Amino acid sequence: MILLIDAGNTRVKWRLVGADATSVHAEGACAHDEISLLGAQIESRLQAGSAPQARMVGIIGTNVAGAAVAERIAALACPWGLTPEWLTPQASCAGIINGYDNPAQLGADRWAALIGARQLHAGDCLVVSAGTATTVDLLSADGRFEGGLILPGVDLMQRALAGGTAQLPLADGRFALAPRCTADAIRSGCLQAQAGAVERMFRQIAARPAPLCLLTGGAAEAFAPLLDLPLRQVNNLVLLGLQAIVRSRH
Incomplete structure (x- = not known):
């Protein structure tokens, strides 16, 4: 085992x-x-x-x-x-080519998630991992990692507002399109920021054949309903990538 x-x-x-x-x-x-x-x-x-x-x-x-x-x-x-x-990211592995300027500096979890994504979708895709941080990575149909974003996750954004300002609380709010209280304004702003970053990155592959956004991570459910793009939510994308790496060695 x-x-x-x-x-x-x-x-x-x-x-x-x-x-x-x-x-x-x-x-x-x-x-x-x-x-x-x-x-x-x-x-x-x-x-x-x-x-x-x-x-x-x-x-x-x-x-x-x-x-x-x-x-x-x-x-x-x-x-x-x-x-x-x-895992240490390499220049290539399991059919994926690492397009980072310095391949070894790519986060190992991002690298594994990209490899996992290829097991689920053969075309161009946007690989989004939503956790403490959110990563938004472009993967081409020919298996090349083209680059991506790192931004604070939903909860981290909310804590940053509470910790870095005197007037904004760390409070539970609800999403609203036009929030009318501070707690809802904070929650909605953080969720819209996540969705906006994802949708702006998706524009780079939207015109390609059969593009797809693969969304994983513990915070994925929070903003998945806001995304207006072809979407598939998946569990444990990093583990799926690790499994593919082990298979590639046999």
Whole structure:
């Protein structure tokens, strides 16, 4: 078995796949402070699965959460005698060409998400990951990453307004086209900013054959209804990309 890890700023998502990464045996997510419990949970899944006594042979993942989270994941891997492999973006992988000026500087999670996107759509697409930050990346039909945006996510935008101003609160608001109270104005402004960035980037591929926006991430549901473009919401795009990377090695 191979354990795939997507360590984000808020949660760690994981997927357990067969050694050739063609089959999914289990998946889940946990908070950072629950990582120490993850090893036992995965071991129980191994024993309860269709292949009892299956052996863990590898761990590959992306980590944008920092060194402390990486150390916790390394600790849970010790009983299996494994060291996690953290993905480093390359010039090309699994049919995707990295168009960043310095390919290694592209975020590993963005790189994996682009590779995952190609498993779902063969044409031009806009790959949007909505989490603590929102990334908006262009992927051409011939597999070239053409560039993209990074902007604060919905909640981070709201916290920035509350922390950087004296008059604007951190309060729960609702979306409205023409808000008439401050809380709704903040919430609506942050959601419109997300949708606007996505729609402006989509214009760059809108005239190409069969363009599609692939939207993933925990905050995706917040602004997906505002998007006026061909859209598909997907779960765990980074894990799907990691799975494709493992398959490409066989």
